[in-house]
Structure formats: C-alpha cells, structure tokens
Amino acid sequence: MRQSRLFAPTLKKVSNDIEVVSHKYMLRAGMIRQVAAGIYNLLPVGWKVVQRIEAIVREEMNRAGAQEVLMPAVQPAELWQQSGRWDFYGPELLRFQDRKNGDFCLGPTHEEVVVDMVRRDVRSYRALPMNLYQIQTKFRDEIRPRAGLMRGREFIMKDAYSFDVDRAAAEESYKQMFAAYERIFERCGLDFRPVEADSGAIGGSLSHEFQVLADTGEDAIVSCPDCGYTANVEKAGVHHRHDAPTGDAANETEQTLVDTPLTRTIEKVSAFFSVPPTQIVKTVLFIADDVPVAAIIRGDLNVNEVKVKKIVGAEEIRAATPAEMIEATGAPPGSIGPLGLTCRVVADHSLSGLPNVIVGANKKDHHITGVSVPRDLPDLEFVDLRMAADGDPCGRCGGSFGFFRGIEVGHVFYLGTKYSEAMKCTYLGVDGEEHAMEMGCYGIGITRIMAAAIEQHHDDYGIMWPMALAPWQVHIVPLQLDDEAVVNEAERIYTALQERGVDVLIDDRDGRPGVKFKDSDLIGAPIRVTISTKSLAEGCVEWKLRREKDREMVPVADVLAKIAELI
C-alpha cells in the first residue's frame, strides 16, 4: 500500500477525556472514528487488522471442524418468544417494528436463529456432531458503552454453536473449542488466561472465559499460585478456614440494643463501637425473583451476588431498594440485621461460630451488640457467599489468591438442552426416539481482540503490533524523495516484498522525516526499513524493529532475506 493514497488520518492529539490506551491509539492511528456512542467506523487500517484476526479465527475454527455460516442481524421476535428470552432479555435487546408492525430485534447473540436453522433441517443423529459458526456484527444496547472498541454497542463477534447427541459428546465439543481458543489467542500474540466463569443469563453450567491480562480490563480475576485455580471473582470459590472463634458459653455476652445515629456504613459502625469490622455482621438484602433474601457476612467482606443467586436458585437477582428494605425488615439501609427476619437468610462461612458480634437491629439507627451467632442464630446454614479478593484463601486448596484484571476476549459455554428443549430442536436417535440436542456456544470478540492487543502491545509512541495482527508487516520509509537512488531502492524492496506476498506499506509521501517516523511508530508495523541518501552511500538501509530501541545498518542485498526470517 502506498501511504500517499492511504486513508489513515493520523492525529497528534485526541480529546483529553479519552483515557484508555487502545481507544486513544486507534483514533490517533486513524483506525477508527466514532459514529455514535459505542458505534464506530472501521477505517482501512482498523479493518485490515480485523481481517487479520478473522483469518486466524477462521483457520482455527475450520481446523476444529466447525463450519462457517452467516446469520441475519435482524431477527423476528417470534423466535425469541419461543426461547422465552423476548421477555427476559431487557432493554439491552434493541427492538423495533417493520412496516407491518411485526416485532423484530437486532441480534445480540444467535442461539435462537441457529437453533431454528438446525431444527428445520437436522433430523438424525447421523448428522451430529455439528458445529456452526459465523463472524458477524452484533448489537447490544449497552447502558454505558466505553473505551472505544473495548465495550461498544455494535461490534464484530465470532459466535459458534455446537450440537451433540448427549452430554459426553457435548463436553467433547466444548473441549475442542477450548483448545481451538487457546490456539487462536496464542496466535494473536496475547498474554491470556482461561478462567472459570459464571455462565450468566445465557444459562448452562460449564463455562470459561478467556481473559487477556490488562490493567484497563473490566473484569476482576483471582488466581491461586499453588494449585493454578483461576476464576472470575464472580465465580471464584473462597476456602473456609476454620479460624473463627468457637461459640464458647464463656465468651458469650448479653444482647444490648444501642442507639447508633449516623452509622449507615460498616466503617461508621466500626468507629462508633471502636471494634474492627470483623466483629460486625454485614446484612445485604436482595430481591431474588421478586422475593427478598438477606445475605449475611462478616463486616470486612463483600457479598457475591452471583453466589447468592445460585444458592437460592433464582433466575434473576438484584439489590433491594431502600423502600423494599423497610418493607422486609422494618429498617432503612444501615440498620438491618439478621435477628427476627421473616425472609430467607443465607450466611457466609465467615460468620460460623462467632460469639460476640454487632448486628443491625432492624430498627432505624439502632444496632444490637453482644450477639452470638451459634446461640442467637442457631438455624443458619453456612455457605460460601464471599466475593473473592486479593489474598483470600483459594476455594480449591486454601492457598492465597492473587488478583488481576482482564479483558474478556472469549467465552465458552456448555448450554445443555436449555434452548433445544424450549425450541424443540430434536434429533432421531439410534433408539428411534426423539431427543433434545445438547448444545454449547462459543464467542470471541473480534474487535475487542484488536483493543486488547493494543492494551498489551504499545509504548509512548504508539502501537507495537504482534506480527500476526499487524496491518502491514513491513513499513518502508524512504526519506529523500528527490534522490532517485533512494526512491529506486525503496520501490525495488517494495515490489520484491509484494511479490513474496508480504504485506508492506511504503511512505511515499513528500514529507519531513519526523512526520514519517511519528506516523510509523503510531501505526506500529513490526519492521521498519528506512532508506536515505546517507545510508545508501554505505550500500545499506536502516533496519529498525518496532519493539526494539536499536537501529542497525543492513546491506541492501541482505534486506529481503532478513525480513523473510521474521515473517
């Protein structure tokens, strides 16, 4: 590509409130431009990188035996009503009507459509297993899109769906996809971890996220250095060490009702009584499928909503509003507690056996001291409700969790028969009976990979593409365009590389060296070859790798071979 013709409007500056590196550099390198909140144009450079990622994904998906299809972005409500998600999905699903007032939506995912496609034409166990994938534009009307392509409303996704005869076969498909994903992210040059994840609203029971390590990531992950257990904090099990004091009668004290004005938070209660947060019971009220549930935990810890949801077996869960708290407990936020509640109470292991704690009194601005958990709350069952944090004991082995942040670039789910049953996607088995197909679904955020790659590969000057994702592997930068020798040599290398199938960009613009170097660093091709009057006088060109500081003079005759070594 000739840079004089390239539509890559590079910028020296972007607005001050663009903070995330990948967002900034994609704008500055002229890869993307915003159209609306969370909606972007991909300019030639950005699109080229997307195509690189897509090519890798296709190769590995095909290698894993999946078949590519293309499903529509616009989907009829009817299918979503069949799966039950038309009512369940909420405002993230962008709905609209056609001219005949028929209901439609823009697909945020494609379970419904793919199941419909398969159920129409796949009738026999002989056709299974089957794995169908597509690379397609998704739309999710996110509450708050942010950080450029990191969380857009419209984005490009690879989604795959596997169909199998039984659970064992489905798990085999899952494993194949898992392995394919490892190869894909490896080839993309990303430092990533597969982590155990909550399966969320999409359902199913077995689920892993592929997280790219980055401080700007939105997800929190804990990992145990001892046993290797790695999980999203939403899912991570926390070990219960039995280091809590036992409920000795000798330690037990009388309950006392205390007037505690202005103590709405654990910190304030802690300060009021001059006791550590570990001697306070934190009570959090949730509404699980319209029913209030109180979760209690030691004051220094946080309740994991997802764990509560699982324990009570709810479809949906949310924090209660202040009005709901008063209705359920008689007290506003800050004063609720576990004693005398009529709603269900679930307790974290951390409270087991505690003899002398402070709880909310379920009376505005009052707490009760001297509460003994074994004596006063004898019927509790203790479970793991704790939001995993840095240093917490690993749920598998009790080791100490490390904490890091990640960008979710892939997610694999085992779905079971959730959709196939709801939508009657069945096959005729060897036994001559109809069976619901066992499904899995597997997503990769293509545009998000591009953002994640930049998060991991950049410096103060711009992007440092991994070879596999680079829009161009080689950037040729001739400096003196009025020097025929310089131009000729640059053109010779340019043509030779093209003939060898190398993707190469030549800066044939008549500009000053500084401008060319800045743009080159910004766009981030891995190899830069600078050709100047000075270097040619020695029979050399200047060789510079984007990732490395040093430049090197390389004889003109050796350049092509040297490039071949790296590509």
Add this chain to the structure above:
RNA sequence: CGGGGCGUGGCGCAGCCUGGUAGCGCGACGGUUUUGGGAACCGUAGGUCGCAGGUUCGAAUCCUGUCGCCCCGACCA
C-alpha cells in the same frame, strides 16, 4: 439508572463568572525556503458558538427545556 463533566472552523482548546467586533494552536489550500524524530515565513479559505424557547436595545455568554457525547458507579453472554 444515580453522580460528575463537556458540546465554539476538520482536530485540540480559550472566551462564558462580569452580555456589546468569535479568538488561539494544529490541520487544509497556494507560495518561498527547508528535509533523520510531528519545520519557518508570507498569503488564503473555513464557524447558524448542539438544538428550541425565554430574558434583553443586544446572548457563545444569563434562564428554561431538549438532544448528543464523555467520565465514575451500578449493570452486563
């Protein structure tokens, strides 16, 4: 959905508090000189100040409403 902020030539910003000629830097175009890390000079073009009302002799500036965008939190396959 709660909190905060911003909409002024293509881009980045000042001006607003205290109403009275719309300004700076970059970019673009023409020219001269330049050419190893975002050049200098001369000249040119380009703005209904997000939109709609209101107050006023007069509104980018004050008031009301509205739309859009950004950030934090909550939310999220």
